[in-house]
Amino acid sequence: MIDTVRWLDSKHNILSSIPENTESLLPGKLRIIDQTLLPGKLEYITTDKPEEIFQCIKRLSVRGAPAIGCAAALGLAAVSGKSNTLVKKTFLNELCKTSEYLASSRPTAVNLSWALKRCITKIENSKETRLKELKKILTVEALSILQEDISMCLKIGKNGLALLKNGDGILTHCNAGALATGDFGTALSPLYAAHKKGFKITVYSDETRPLLQGARLTAWELRKAGIKVISICDNMAGQVMREGKINIVIVGADRIAANGDTANKIGTYSLAILAKYHKIPFYVAAPYSTIDISIPDGQRIPIEQRSPNEIAVFNRKRILPKSVEVYNPAFDVSPTGLISGIITEKVILKPPYARSIKEFMRKTASIASS
């Protein structure tokens, strides 16, 4: 539906999955939506240049952990596709250099280094030595990251759909949508599924200060799909809940601790409290990989502080007096007790999460070993 990150092959086909015939895969390019121009303009950046790919990630032309991972992998494939070397070892050295460079564009983005590492490992472990074939293997691996991501999103959508009904009003925060993933998104995927099923839904989209991802991106992509969106300021969420407009809240997640505590965009915690007060179900939608069982609870999740200018300056105009301090935490943690369920691509986890997460992991492990 939304082609956030794609592969442009040598015959100008736009790919989001591994094609049956891989002959025309290379030479190819990474193609992304330039999100810095949204919602004003829909423009694409098509490139195989490492500096451009680096800048796309750094300048947030592509954003959202899964989308960044996909873009980095496809970017690496595009750059490496142009290599002139005939020696595998040299090719691998080049790959590592490009990968390190791309990874430095957003050092804290876990998916970015994960996707790049996965691509390199594929080449390292391959018995293939012909360069043309290695380039193809690399591109197929990058495409499979994208394909898996889209498939994961679709499964979250399918699982989350069970929570929705015709006529629902849904509140969401920030952008955990198609623009943050290969397609469909996490929190927004159940909404696309509901719309596809013919449900008439109304999405209330928090504008999400300071960077307005809700106003600029969530509103844009849902409207593009023909879904009714009403944009509100973050401080209006309580009022729309009070007026009975909201049946369910669905948000994304940046990291989920072993007990279910969930870190997500600043403002999510307030929403969780407001939902509890109004007895409205509050759901987190995220791939299973977001659960970090090495962290027992949310207190161990570090909260990144971002630049004061994000708040002090709005659309190039200073809105704050210079001597005023700013507090700008990027995330907050919603405690497990406020979360009605966690929609993953596998199951909807229910509280108590410490137990449901552990049980589910045991089950998955036993299936894997059987």
Place this chain on the structure above:
Amino acid sequence: MIDTVRWLDSKHNILSSIPENTESLLPGKLRIIDQTLLPGKLEYITTDKPEEIFQCIKRLSVRGAPAIGCAAALGLAAVSGKSNTLVKKTFLNELCKTSEYLASSRPTAVNLSWALKRCITKIENSKETRLKELKKILTVEALSILQEDISMCLKIGKNGLALLKNGDGILTHCNAGALATGDFGTALSPLYAAHKKGFKITVYSDETRPLLQGARLTAWELRKAGIKVISICDNMAGQVMREGKINIVIVGADRIAANGDTANKIGTYSLAILAKYHKIPFYVAAPYSTIDISIPDGQRIPIEQRSPNEIAVFNRKRILPKSVEVYNPAFDVSPTGLISGIITEKVILKPPYARSIKEFMRKTASIASS
């Protein structure tokens, strides 16, 4: 401290109260801070022209119910001071015409028409017929409105001070400060009193979307007084509460029903719920006149819907896609059960408000009749 609305007399004295010697009162002018230029520039508008005064109120150069009332009354005095008529009846006709014109600048502002009416009634009821004296009576009446407003604010500050202690972190919303009144404000007045007493306080100021009164005005006036201010986005209030940074929340009020339900700037209701969840006292500060006993509860308070462009456009740049709807309620109602107390210029009312308000009114009435 902040000279939001003042009278400039013929000797260029800047007055906020009735002087002992009223000889140089006239001809005089209304002088206001042009709040549309804050926080970038502190500039004043000095005028005796009805069109300019009308525009000052309409364009929000002066805003906040009490400040608008004071500006309208002093504006009326400045305009009428230039009248050439020698006949009281003609003077009164002129007064009524100017008053109607000024009142139409913001038709829903109750204080505006109240202050103008009070000035006209004073002239109507006066036995004086000499025009020079009538003009002086009018100006003195306008100045007494300003003087009473400042005195009311100081009393709210004194009463509210009892709730604060050295080292407190205080959260406030929008601007119920000196810039919204003759001086000191309502919600901010206890903070000025605490600062004057030598308390080291830290004020967390919600930026207050969509019009950013918290970021632009509250932060500016508190910094000007040397009070430490930290500006946050509205969606960060829950997080700063969770981190233990907030000891008390104090907000203003637009209208208080007989049962204590309080209408105030959108976002106040969410704050009240967040404060309850974190067991933080939540206080409303407002003059006694804000209590409207003709309204039994908050359900009867109409919620004004404002222009979608306030949310969709910032600094002349559109931040929302065109096809996206906007919901923009100007106020919300915090129910009585979430309010720890109402700080008035007389007493701090405590719950249950239906009873405390009734009791206080009976007491006031019996004092008045004794």
